[in-house]
Amino acid sequence: MYDYIHIQTGQKLYYVGNSLGTLLALAAFSQEKLVNMTKSAALLGPIAYLGQLSSVFARTIVTTFLAEKAYWLGVSEFIPEGLVVGKILEGVCVLSLIDCNNVISALGGPNCCKMPSTIDVLFDHTFQSTSTKNIVHLSQMVRAGNIAEYDYGDENENMAHYGQPTPPMYYMTRIPKDIPLFLAYGGKDTLSDVNVVQLLLENLKDHVKDKLVVQYRDYYAHFDFIMAENANRVLYDPLLAFLMTP
Template identity: 30%
Template sequence: MYNNILTCALILCVWLQPLHAATKRQATYGSPVQAAGSPNSPSFTLTNEQQASLPPIPLDIYQDSLLPTPLLPFKHGYVTEIHRVVTPDGYILEVHRIVSSPLRRSSKALKPVAFLQHGFLDSSATWVMSGQEHGLGYALADEGYDVWMGNGRGNVYSRKHILYDPDGSRSDREKFWSFSWHEIGMVDLPSMIDYVLNATAQPNMFYIGHSQGTTAYFVMCSERPEYNAKIKMMHALAPVAYMNHAVSPVVRLAELVPTALQRVAEMLGAYEILPSMDLFKLLGQQLCRDTSPIIAICESVLFLITGFNERNLNATLFPVYLSHTPAGASTYQLVHFVQEAQSGRFCQFDMGTPQDNMQKYGNPTPPEYNLANVRSRVILHYSDNDWLSSPIDVRRLHKNLPNAEMNHIPDEKFEHMDFVWGIGARSVLYEPIIASMKLFDKLVGMQTIAKNLVNYQQNYL
């Protein structure tokens, strides 16, 4: 029965693929660095035709459902930029920057850097699409941080490669989509971090990740420990590494047949899962607005995956959420997460058979990530109602990290997406995070002054 369900789902993905290729948002930019408000950027001014067909939702909600990430803050007076990073293996990643806030006058120079990395099936939009009062990207920019928002390979903003077409021949699609979150941690994050530090002339940065954005970070620092020195402090929102206590029905269903899921995907050529499509945008605008009679169904579908907490969700923004999420991912990312849930290990991708693992790793089972290498300071923010990041799994992760602290969200209904979309996230989570970042810089500054004073006394007194 479960095999039939998953086979049907993957067949649906294949059927939707050409529709996605015809409707995907593909903005073309001439320069690797571009101001979001430049003339050749997409405009958020509505045409007469758009105004004539305007759905019965507020104008600002409709605009935000159409705008790409950089123009969401730009609309409110923030200075934003679009950057492109080419990885060593040829993926073209788009990184979005909030240079400054209208609430304070400041230049690009001498500002602490905050790098934000989204979760699975998400994008940089997750940090700003909840609006100025609730988005973490806005909160950081308002406090004077130089905010950079990454996009992992395969999502709507990083769906390009120097050689392979993600919608081209089967050979091109297979080569483009042959990655999981292992490659995002091993290649994408280091490439984006190096680019940002070089662009800002800063030696290190703050890192904030949500869900898969934490998974990829742990991969990076485990396998490439030299990157620990480039991170001042890492804030892990709903951290995901061990997953054997995840209670999401979707994860548990897929966990029953992870190998079949992978094989059927390969057989059908369904290498991509839930790409960003105008179909989702239309559903959000027409069916999931807050006055819709089926809004409860929209909420239930979301909560079925991540956990229930309708009181912390701004239902008015459902058209915006569905326009930006899902943002697309490789099927192998999902398979890799399902393997984690089934095995109870935080390890590299299981190739499917002991023979295949032996050929790739020299061992019949995939190697575990060495979390002892994650030496940067890590704060694990978790909650009791998170169906993907179980408190039991977070405690196990904390035990295996050498320099980690835990922060329990006191709201007993706080769920997985509340960490980025929740109405109450700013007061219960973002403000304490920013306070800890400021304290960190202050203490480092005091230590530097004390060190310089000691050096002066030793050399000149």
């Protein structure tokens, strides 16, 4: 998609990513991919060092190997509303620390500023399916505490795909220091945990100062970035100002 838009327009792209979309960009930038096609990038609720996340819901999926179990059952598409995945997630929702009556907060933290009508619209469009392999990959990074390519669980398989027995790592310190970045994170976010973002920022400490804008909202949780009623004022206005900077 990046290549197509770049070729069709002949212009560099403005990239805005949320949640998993931030991890995709960070991984690409760390390998200096897409950088020459990117004018600037905004990362909302950035996901990086998943080993630091504090979401009990997400950690339960990881520690009980639920994604792997679905994969072993031959479920190639992870459909949250699908029968098999639904049955697996039922096992998560019976735990005392997890209130699945409010799955948004259970997954990403207590939202500050949502409206009932916004929640209805959100559920009309989410949660979208993804490959089960993708969920397995995310689970691997949570357990390992690193950012790496998919681990096939077999040295020979990894050798066949990567030419080495272990998956290659993505090093955030290799992100070019002059690419303009806008990072917005929240104090109540349990997926893009404050500790996750601080570790990412530590890796970006040598970034060119006027090329890195950081916005912190202490009352924002993970889904506030896309559905808070005040997001247009406290988040999107600064974001647009960043994108319009020459």
